[in-house]
Amino acid sequence: MGFFYFITFMMYSQSGFQLEVESTAFVNGDDALPFWLQSNNYGRVGRQTNAYAVLAPSYDLYLNENSKFTFKSAFAYRDKFNEVGKAKDIFIDELYAQFASEYIIATIGVKHDELKYNGLASSNQSLLWSNNARSLPGIEIKTAKPVYFLFGGQLGFEALFSEYFLNDNRSTKDAHLHHKYLALVYKLSTISTLKLGMRHVAQYGGEPSDPNIDDQSIGFSEYIRVFFGRSGSDNSLPTDRENAIGNHIGSYEFSYNRKLRGEGEFEFFYNSIFEDGSGSAMKNFPDGRYGAFYDTGKSDKIINSFVYEFIYTKNQSQTAPHLWDNYFNNIIYTSGWTYQQNVIGVPFITSTYLSDYGGNYITVGNNRLIAHHLGIQGKLYFPYEFKLSYRRNYGFNRNTGYSRYEHYESNDERSLFKVQPEVVSTYFKVSLLRSFIDLDVIGAADFNKDSSSFGAALRIFYSIDNNN
Template structure:
């Protein structure tokens, strides 16, 4: 999907044409400029991972500009349109769409058409955002999203509710299977007996289907194939689509001044994996958040990610996470892994070369302040032991340590942040990186 002036004109005309009075229409935007330096060929790990596709390993300079218009339909509903363009010298000498979408939103439902950046969870401290399968590591995929904005309870007095989403995405042409489709749905039960406790348990399902393979030609794309894929029947019938899914559990306890959340993500790619054959694989975590932002430490996260079973502990075929024989680009978009960035993508773009690993991750956030200024910061520390894949293991396991810090030195007419990163691995020289980010909202 390429950015054109016609796209922008259509979007603005549509929004302005629906506005009877100017007071109901709000405009906003932001400008971000970033410069980066590295002592190695690539930047240190956390200086470009989970950057929403805006920064690449070899980026020296980049920037993105976003314009947004919000029209109030009534007291509880809004219509929003946005266009954002992105440039970075690490990819190609051209401009990309960072965002381009129309969104309807009320107090419980959200519908998005186009390309929209995902919401950030855990104050940006997590290694893979909301889930191990769906991180902030890649640029958003264009499509249609329908999702709840909050838990929907069965009645005003009910303690049982649910969250859910139904999404259809369209992958671009530059892949082993071009123009493939991606279906995603999520359903989570919510138990909230009182204001202090919240329990969540559910799952999500992705299926990549259709498209034209470089080696196998056109893949089935009829409506009956869509039904088979979204229901999972194509797994039983041996269809050509590739399925990825996961279960999740969350326990959150609210205290007077802070909250604690414990969570677990389980992943699978086969029918046997649904039966918890891959345990103990997954992401385990704890998140602390202070309700008062003006604290030296206002949030903390620890995550442990383990992926060395893949069904092998109980015999039978292994899962080989994020790889597939037909969709050989793997669980990637624009050669960036869609899930946790601890999974390593092949430089040639033919899947994942490291999906068997153990990782420990710590994120710390907070701010320093005086009477006139606020200085927010974030700190990420990660250790990873990489084993390659179970079918093609590394000769010796690679040990890696990643450190990243972002410190806000100015919060005034502009925002100015200084960034630093360090990458230490057992098979390469240390990499040190520095960055400077300037941003302005209006």
């Protein structure tokens, strides 16, 4: 019997080594790559990138049938990035250790989020968190699946807790990021579930570049205030004593999912967005992300899956004195909700570099918008992926006092990264080869009233999987 357990342990303890190599080259007919060639690429691609490559070895160590350790590193190279700042040509794309069991997943390091909606959506986890920016270094603990505990296993929860470092070149050096998520999950039937959750992120700590602002040192008592979104203590800045300590962003997240016969599913989802009490009280309605996803579970249909999203962020809490929430921006943390020059949330909200705002650092520009987005995946002779987005951009409004503000257009002449008021963005990828290598050909274009821009890419992916 003991020998049997030993053999079983050895089976699950066998190493699983994998090596992935990816390279993409771009051809661009304008000053900047089209929107969908540079967005949602984990921050690898900038406005001026001509090529990038990633080398990613990983190793899986299985402990038993339900748990394993994963160790992965991924090193990336790109020739160019954006017009401003020094983006490293060689950088760490991923570097992490992860323990995964039946109920808990714990990760330390830099890891990409898993793709949702087959990578077709404009934003991945929520309105607040996409795959648009480089992945953050830190720790994360989350439930591997819903944990059901009440009403005969019908009511359960999902949870996530993480802490990250913002170690890029930003206005507040060495700032931290707190992130948590909690959702109730209710089984309506064996094939349908209802989920209602809340996501909360907060930037805190660090050393502001503005000499008129003190260092944002955070002790344990201040961290507890950050965790619960409470106002600062007597040691905090006046603005933090009036509102909440740090820069807080949140979202209520709702979804209804129904499994179809076989492997298919469809889902309706909604994300709100708020940055203060008026927004959390939904006084900024209808701001948010609305969408639907359908997946046949097949891979050989003309349309295998699709997603549609409608995003609206124009209201921004029109309740004085809390006018113009200026989503993803902050007075103290003027680099805002960005990392390594890219917006962390939905990429339709864009980063910018303004001559008179942001203190010579990347900040958030266009955040008042209406957007429609469609993503389709299917097979027509070859597997394909198609994206079509329409955006009406209204720039942003910066508060300058009680009910006073300064307006910046999305294509403001002071901005280095201009966004036209109306843009249609397209993306089409064809997978020509799925064999010893993957070979994809990609085309993209942006259309606006005054001009158009086009770009193309060739992607090669190769992997070695050695599971002994």
